Amino acid sequence: MAAGTATSRLLGFARTTMLAAVIGLGVSADAFDVANTLPNNFYLLLAGGVLNAVLVPQITKAAKHDDGGQEFVNRLLTLSLLIIAAATIVVTALAPLLVRLFSQGWNSSALALGTAxxxxxxPQIFFYGLYTVVGQVLNARGxxxxYMWAPAIANIVAILGLLWFxxxxxxxxxxxQWDAGMVWVVAxxxxxGxxxxxxxxxxxxxRSGFRLRPVFGFRGVGLRSASRVALWTFAALAVSQLGFIVTSKVLTRANDLMAAQGVTGAGKAAYSxxxxxxxxxxxxITLSLVTALFTRMSTAAHAGRTAEVVSDFGRGLRMPAVFLVPGTAAAILFGLPAVRLAFAGNTPEQAAAIAEVMIAMMVGVVPFGWVYLIQRVYYAYEDAKTPFYLQLVVSGVATAVNLYAFTVDPTKVGIVVGIGQTLSNLVAAGVxxxxxxxxxxxxxxxxxxxxYVRLGVATLVGAAVAIPARMLLERVVGDGVLGSAIELVAGGGLFLAVVLGVAHLMRVEEVAALLDPVTRRIRRRA
Structure with missing residues (x-):
């Protein structure tokens, strides 16, 4: 799973860097970013989280049926895809209104481009829905x-399109300067894909043995509990998307103001x-692990085995921490050279704008994972009401910060939005x-x-060693593409070695499991 996700994400990252190099980070880039984000936003609103929250528990229970649950699952999938297809038609027809809703300060040309x-x-909404329903059936069947590898195909096709462009x-x-041919190649x-x-x-x-076919007639088949979960999940996503409208407006407005002033900062495309x-x-890390744990927790929850749910919840907190706690510090220390290297096709000012927003968000990557895991525990119990309340907290805090971002300098808006995301997830995780x-x-x-305490101490020691090393490297090799690569390899390698070594000395079991095979071989050879 992690290998598939890694490949897909790295290809997605390559696609994003190519997109930034080919169409830039200005108003044109924001126009495509708003349009290409709309399918994700409305898919999530209409079906995405509903399907994730409903399908796995329902399919798990359906396995007890005489036919292995095929008829019940096909009935559930038929209903889901009919809803998604109808919603796709309606939302596509509303494209001009949606572009206006998610943008701020654009002139008629920018609005026309975004609408095109x-x-x-x-139409991606329907295919995202099909991908999710089929993928969740595969997940429920182990x-x-x-499911994790398939997005690689979408990224490869998009990359080929950008190479063509x-x-x-x-x-x-x-x-x-955009014409119809250019629009069709990119979009x-x-x-x-x-x-x-x-x-x-x-x-x-x-190949798994499941036969996907339409099955109609949705009354009296036990979907009432699924409908209740779907309703609360829809409400949570509606709150999330209302908050995102504010985020999109404040970022597109900031980029429009910066374009007028001739300065560089983070707008919508840079934020994405x-x-x-x-x-x-x-x-x-977190998503791959929790995807597997969710099926286990759903099975244990239905059987009333609370101790197993608690055990898996603890595992979901601990296992990602080994990577994410030092990873947070690494992002702060080496975020700028990493972005300079990744977005080598952009100006240093554009790369710095992306790096500042990324660092502000990366501080909250651990609590973001906590909130995601907590929500999945409740979904395992078919309780979508509590995640709705958590989403209220997330969106409320983030929106309050985003509204404040309307008052700051346009070049700092992206940083404020990133800080708001971190703060909102930290508060929601505590609740x-x-x-x-x-x-x-x-x-x-x-x-x-x-x-977490031991990893925190090891990370602080690693940072104390890596900070002067990075400062020295930057003086010697500069801040160009080659210099950034040397900073990442040498400085990042030193940081990682110190963190792992200190954590190993502090008897962090997960790190010991990683390092023991290596240290045993070294001791035998010595």
Missing amino acids: FAFICL QFAA GAVYADQPRVE GTATL VALQALVLLIPLH AAFLLFMLPHSL GFVLLRRRLGLLRLRSTVRL
């Missing part, structure tokens, strides 16, 4: 790999690039732990707290 992109991108058209065109290949991402999953689904970097460790303690009883977090 949106008409081509919004087959996780294909770069070879035929001028780089970083202004809003008024059309993005949508084609998402369609192939979904359709390819039909192959492993068929930073968010992709932020999501990389979460997707590779979530309290609520989960009431639901499950003792959470047995003593060993988890010890692990």
